[in-house]
Amino acid sequence: MTKRIIFAAVSILLVIAGAYAAFFIAPNERSMGVVQRIFYFHVGSAWAGMDAFLLCFIANLLYVWKRQQKYDSIGVASAEVGLVLTTVVLITGPIWAKPAWGIYWTWDARLTSTFVLWLLYISYLLLRSLIEEPERRALLSSLFGIFAFIDVPLVFFSIRWWRTQHPSPVIMGGPGSGLDPTMNKVFFFNVLVMHVFALFLIVERYILEKTKNEVDILQREAEAQ
Amino acid sequence: MSLLSNTATLLGKELRTEFRSRELLTTTVVFILVVLILFSFAISPTTEESREFGPGLLWLAILFAASLMLQPCFLREQSNDTLSSLRLAVDDPFAIFLAKLIANTLFLLLTEVLMLPLFAVFYNIAILPKLHYLLLVLFLGSFGISVAGTALSAISAQARMRELLLPLLLLPLLTPILVVSATVSVSLLDREPIVQWQGIAFLAIFDLVFLTALWLFGEYLLEE
Numbered sequence: 192m193t194k195r196i197i198f199a200a201v202s203i204l205l206v207i208a209g210a211y212a213a214f215f216i217a218p219n220e221r222s223m224g225v226v227q228r229i230f231y232f233h234v235g236s237a238w239a240g241m242d243a244f245l246l247c248f249i250a251n252l253l254y255v256w257k258r259q260q261k262y263d264s265i266g267v268a269s270a271e272v273g274l275v276l277t278t279v280v281l282i283t284g285p286i287w288a289k290p291a292w293g294i295y296w297t298w299d300a301r302l303t304s305t306f307v308l309w310l311l312y313i314s315y316l317l318l319r320s321l322i323e324e325p326e327r328r329a330l331l332s333s334l335f336g337i338f339a340f341i342d343v344p345l346v347f348f349s350i351r352w353w354r355t356q357h358p359s360p361v362i363m364g365g366p367g368s369g370l371d372p373t374m375n376k377v378f379f380f381n382v383l384v385m386h387v388f389a390l391f392l393i394v395e396r397y398i399l400e401k402t403k404n405e406v407d408i409l410q411r412e413a414e415a416q
Numbered sequence: 417m418s419l420l421s422n423t424a425t426l427l428g429k430e431l432r433t434e435f436r437s438r439e440l441l442t443t444t445v446v447f448i449l450v451v452l453i454l455f456s457f458a459i460s461p462t463t464e465e466s467r468e469f470g471p472g473l474l475w476l477a478i479l480f481a482a483s484l485m486l487q488p489c490f491l492r493e494q495s496n497d498t499l500s501s502l503r504l505a506v507d508d509p510f511a512i513f514l515a516k517l518i519a520n521t522l523f524l525l526l527t528e529v530l531m532l533p534l535f536a537v538f539y540n541i542a543i544l545p546k547l548h549y550l551l552l553v554l555f556l557g558s559f560g561i562s563v564a565g566t567a568l569s570a571i572s573a574q575a576r577m578r579e580l581l582l583p584l585l586l587l588p589l590l591t592p593i594l595v596v597s598a599t600v601s602v603s604l605l606d607r608e609p610i611v612q613w614q615g616i617a618f619l620a621i622f623d624l625v626f627l628t629a630l631w632l633f634g635e636y637l638l639e640e
Binding site for chain 1: 622
């Protein structure tokens with residue numbers, strides 16, 4: 192219990208520190224100005240969200256292979272947290288895009304594939320809610336999760352056929368890309384913060400799911416008696 | 417070679433079941449026709465516009481039709497619990513999927529071939545110049561839809577609200593097929609047609625990726 196409280200306190204403090212760094216420490220961007228600061232939360236959530244979905248995919252594979260309840264719980268926990276973070280990405284993106292591009296939304300590869308990813312994981316959670324029997328739910332949703340994750344690169348590359356408007360990679364892009372050193376530090380700090388925060392949420396959600404399963408089992412035993 | 421012979425036997429069974437009643441084919445043809453006509457009412461395109469949007473609408477109609485047509489694929493096995501007997505009868509459960517997805521591809525292709533002339537007439541698009549390429553795109557697209565759709569209909573058949581669930585699971589997954597098939601078809605039906613080999617290759621890759629996934633994970637989809 193104390194470990195959970197410490198983890199909660201640390202991740203919340205980190206979120207506050209990340210926000211402080213993004214608003215007060217990072218320098219103003221030359222052409223976009225203050226609006227650019229949303230980028231620290233936007234990209235941080237995007238990367239953490241992707242990693243949550245990656246964790247979900249690994250948990251799905253492990254469930255199909257090992258058939259242990261815990262992998263199913265990790266799957267649902269990381270899918271839900273990934274979905275929340277992707278929602279943050281889909282909200283902060285347009286807020287930034289309106290002043291920077293003049294439009295809220297464009298059907299470019301990264302935007303569209305993030306949106307499709309979001310839809311796929313909504314379907315994943317929806318599927319889970321429509322199957323009663325726990326083991327069947329775990330197996331079928333894991334299989335759907337695997338198919339969905341395989342689809343993501345295909346979605347991305349298929350939409351690259353259309354013209355793309357997302358800014359080309361600034362981080363780890365080619366020559367000429369890159370950030371001011373302070374911006375860089377704040378940026379990677381925020382990426383770290385979002386990952387810690389995501390992990391905190393996943394762990395909490397995992398514990399909740401585990402407790403729920405235990406209650407279900409106890410309830411069934413009580414009914415059987 | 418038991419996989420091939422099992423698949424052939426099961427495919428024969430799928431085709432016989434369908435051609436006895438022709439329920440699926442008739443309803444799907446009518447459905448695509450209705451959707452295409454409604455699209456035309458909704459946007460009343462000029463000839464130039466239908467060149468630009470027609471193929472996309474055609475693919476959207478195919479996608480919707482497929483998400484309905486793939487429903488009964490596994491449901492039909494449930495009423496008499498024939499799926500368990502099928503699983504006992506074959507060594508490799510992949511044969512069941514292979515037979516079903518080949519049958520679904522054939523049904524989809526048949527409806528598309530029936531629809532193409534009507535599409536050409538209603539949208540005033542000349543389809544003949546690059547017909548063989550168009551058929552190739554239709555084949556690769558329909559095969560991809562059937563591979564993913566057969567897998568997902570095995571999932572949705574075991575859930576509640578299955579009629580609504582299958583389109584919700586399937587349509588986002590098929591985004592790549594819709595995007596690429598529509599783009600390739602538009603350039604094939606253009607005034608100066610171009611064959612986008614990259615797109616055709618992409619469709620083949622999609623088909624292969626999902627076929628491999630189905631081969632690897634298919635047996636788990638049929639677990640009791």
